Amino acid sequence: MSVHRSAAPRYTVTGGAVLRGKVQISGAKNASLAAMCAALLTDEDVILTNVPKISDVDTLGELLVSLGCVVERLGNGRLRLNGGGVRLFEAPSELISENRASFQVMGPLLAAHGYAASAPPGGDVIGQRPIDVHLEGFRALGARISRDGERYVAEAADGPLSLKGARIFMDYPSVSGSQNVMMAAVLASGHTTMVNAATEPEVQELAHLLNAMGAKISGIGSQMLEIDGVRELHGATARIMPDRIEAGTFAIAAAMSGGDVEIDDAPCGVMDALLAKLIAMGTSVDRAEGHLRIRGARELKSVNFQALPYPGLATDLHAPMATALTQAHGVSVIHERVFDNRMLYVTELLKMGARIVSTGNSAIITGPTALNGAHVRALDVRAGAAILLAALVADGVTVIDDIQHLDRGYEHLDTKLRALGVQIERS
Numbered sequence: 001m002s003v004h005r006s007a008a009p010r011y012t013v014t015g016g017a018v019l020r021g022k023v024q025i026s027g028a029k030n031a032s033l034a035a036m037c038a039a040l041l042t043d044e045d046v047i048l049t050n051v052p053k054i055s056d057v058d059t060l061g062e063l064l065v066s067l068g069c070v071v072e073r074l075g076n077g078r079l080r081l082n083g084g085g086v087r088l089f090e091a092p093s094e095l096i097s098e099n100r101a102s103f104q105v106m107g108p109l110l111a112a113h114g115y116a117a118s119a120p121p122g123g124d125v126i127g128q129r130p131i132d133v134h135l136e137g138f139r140a141l142g143a144r145i146s147r148d149g150e151r152y153v154a155e156a157a158d159g160p161l162s163l164k165g166a167r168i169f170m171d172y173p174s175v176s177g178s179q180n181v182m183m184a185a186v187l188a189s190g191h192t193t194m195v196n197a198a199t200e201p202e203v204q205e206l207a208h209l210l211n212a213m214g215a216k217i218s219g220i221g222s223q224m225l226e227i228d229g230v231r232e233l234h235g236a237t238a239r240i241m242p243d244r245i246e247a248g249t250f251a252i253a254a255a256m257s258g259g260d261v262e263i264d265d266a267p268c269g270v271m272d273a274l275l276a277k278l279i280a281m282g283t284s285v286d287r288a289e290g291h292l293r294i295r296g297a298r299e300l301k302s303v304n305f306q307a308l309p310y311p312g313l314a315t316d317l318h319a320p321m322a323t324a325l326t327q328a329h330g331v332s333v334i335h336e337r338v339f340d341n342r343m344l345y346v347t348e349l350l351k352m353g354a355r356i357v358s359t360g361n362s363a364i365i366t367g368p369t370a371l372n373g374a375h376v377r378a379l380d381v382r383a384g385a386a387i388l389l390a391a392l393v394a395d396g397v398t399v400i401d402d403i404q405h406l407d408r409g410y411e412h413l414d415t416k417l418r419a420l421g422v423q424i425e426r427s
């Protein structure tokens with residue numbers, strides 16, 4: 001194994017772990033990010049609890065502060081936001097390029113202040129990430145959209161609070177697009193209907209928060225959102241839902257290591273697609289409200305899956321599931337239906353001895369394979385999770401570089417894994 005030095009943090013993982021014990025799931029990354037942007041819609045305090053300490057939250061927090069928003073960590077996962085002092089309506093491009101959610105300041109700024117500008121969003125390199133759905137939604141609400149160099153500029157013709165409700169067909173049920181347009185529509189005069197909106201739990205959570213702030217959104221959880229515009233929103237306190245992707249990642253890790261793990265604060269009610277696949281693989285799954293117990297089978301079975309919009313299997317669990325299937329008996333065929341470049345993890349898994357043939361957005365995985373420790377990289381947040389899971393069961397030591405990608409979405413990941421019996425060091 002060749003080892004080279006790099007400035008970025010890395011994990012060193014000794015394989016052969018059988019995960020046992022309890023793990024507590026943190027607040028959801030994507031729900032936190034959307035909720036933070038919603039604070040721009042009111043002058044009053046928005047208090048969020050159960051906010052994870054992850055770098056995506058820090059980056060968005062910095063961006064909000066640069067706009068003039070107060071972002072204060074109160075300790076114990078509590079975050080106070082106050083958008084009353086926002087005087088700048090343009091997101092600095094160096095912060096926008098770091099994560100996708102940053103573009104979601106556009107909707108609330110446009111609605112509340114009549115003007116918003118931003119460079120295209122960043123985030124993982126998991127494929128083309130257009131923003132046409134966001135921009136079309138803003139346009140339908142009466143905004144003028146223009147391009148100024150790199151930046152998109154959205155302007156409401158008559159200034160702050162002058163958007164007008166409309167019937168909007170979302171060309172694709174984009175998660176952040178639905179959230180962005182919903183945040184613009186809550187302060188638009190009259191009625192808005194969003195057709196083909198995303199139904200992801202994080203979209204539902206945002207709608208509930210907005211309603212707690214005084215918005216009038218119905219149809220929550222369906223693809224048809226009905227919004228009656230209001231003149232202003234007020235402050236609110238909300239607990240961020242637990243992270244279904246983190247819970248899913250630990251469930252997969254428990255299953256593939258043949259372990260026995262209790263997962264506390266697991267949002268079981270929104271994890272059906274994953275749990276059905278784990279059961280089909282032979283895993284024993286006990287579920288109760290907010291609690292999961294996962295016991296891995298002696299011999300895992302292969303399954304086929306497609307990564308789909310909710311309630312299908314989450315694209316963010318595609319890569320970790322693919323790693324699990326390297327340990328299953330038989331051939332598994334998987335398809336990615338959401339993003340066009342989700343297969344980055346394949347090259348890293350191949351270095352560890354996996355038998356995967358991938359073409360385009362599909363892969364055929366043959367298992368079980370005895371994986372070997374290697375020097376690999378976390379190429380994005382979920383590809384990083386996939387490679388980490390491989391390291392858990394590999395023979396020998398795996399060094400994973402660039403784990404700053406994992407820091408974007410997983411709170412205290414090494415600490416949680418150590419508590420389950422994994423030998424993992426951060427350096």
Ligand code: UD1
Nearest residue numbers: 030101128129130131132133134172174175176316338339
């Ligand atoms: C969000 C999540 C991400 C998750 C994804 C899908 C956040 C911060 N990130 O990303 O973790 O993997 O949902 O569940 O919440 N698309 C368009 N036009 C648009 C926008 C998107 O065609 O204007 C397409 C994209 O090319 C992609 C698909 O929609 O193929 C999904 O993207 P989208 O739902 O927007 O994902 P994000 O909101 O970026």
